Amino acid sequence: MKWEGYRRSDNVEDRRGSGGGRVGLGGGRLSAGAVIVALLGGLLFGVDPLTMLGMFTGGGSAVEEQGPAPAPPPGDIRATFVSTVLADTEDVWTSLMQQEGKAYHAPKLVLFRGAVPTACGRGSAAMGPFYCPDDQRIYIDLDFFDIMDNRLGAGGDFAQAYVISHEVGHHVQNLFGISEKVNRARSSMSRAQANSLSVRIELQADCLAGVWAYHSQKSKGWLEQGDIEEAMNAAAQIGDDALQRNTQGTVLPESFTHGTSAQRTDWFTRGLRTGSINQCNTLEAGRL
Incomplete structure (x- = not known):
């Protein structure tokens, strides 16, 4: 992926040195194994990722928004x-x-790094990158990219x-009002029904990622041979069935919250093939 030299966003906040907290066993950083356990926990028990964050950090209640944070320092390649x-x-x-x-x-x-206060509760690196609709922020511990590469077999810049x-x-779902509508619906559903609706939301986000990739490549042409395969592999490696099969040897479809590997790549x-938002209506799709 030929990404160097393009515009950088001003909407990146660097809280890695703010003392948000290090989550771990015995006071250390959260291990790669613990990250996998957290990922699997969400898959097995159908727990919303932000709820899992609270389980790891002892939080879950709303946290007041912090003041402005600095931009990443020059020379930080991964942040760039x-x-x-x-x-x-x-x-x-x-x-x-x-x-x-x-x-x-x-x-x-x-x-x-490790843990961070958010408007959705105390966030943790345990669940990988996540989006908080209450403060419209995406949270990423960049060490997760190492987990993708070394533990999940999903390396590469386009991944x-x-x-x-x-x-x-x-x-984007939040801006369209989809997130609020779905969250209201999930609150009155059984666990299995709520899980099924969560799958549809996650697959729609995958489709929207493909829509972005289509238009991004059309305007910049910055993808190189193998980049699309990296993204496809990442989607496959973090499918519910793949994670469950690789970590416990048993697949429990009723506990799926993100979709199978095949569904995520499909x-x-x-989205990548059509570049059309209208092709991403997973909520009304008869077959996923």
Whole structure:
């Protein structure tokens, strides 16, 4: 992915040195194994990621928004990459939402280590990158990219870009009012029904990530051979069935909250192939 030299977003906050807290056993950083356990816990028990955050950090209640945070320091290559990808999502979604007659209000992206206060509760690196609709921020502990590479077999810069664009997809859902509607519906459902609806929301975010990739490549042509395969592999490796099979050897479909590997790659591909938001209506799709 030829990402160097493009515009960087001004919407990145660096809270890695703010003392937000280190989550771990015996006071240390959260281990890669604990991250996998947290991911699996959410899959097995159908727990919303932000609820899992509270379980790891002892929180879950709303946290007051902090003051402004500095931008990442010059020379931080990984932060520069994230800022560059975020900037491109801003360009793409500003244009696409204008076509829908809506204004795009870009999310902030917060870099943190270990744990961080959010408007959705105390966040943790345990669940990987996540989006908080209450403060319209994406939270990323950049060490998760090492987990993707070394533990999940999902390395590569465009795989990382896919993860960022997936979280931006949740922000787009929030701007369209989809998130609020779905959360209201989930509150009155059984666990199995709520899980099924969560799958549809996650697959829609995958499709929206594909829509971004289509328009990003069309405007910049910055993808290289193998980049699309990286994103596809990342989507496959973090499918519910793949994570459950690889960590416990048993697949429990009723506990799925994000979709199977095949579903995640299929919906990302649909967005990538068409570049159309209208092709991402997973909520009304008869077959996922």
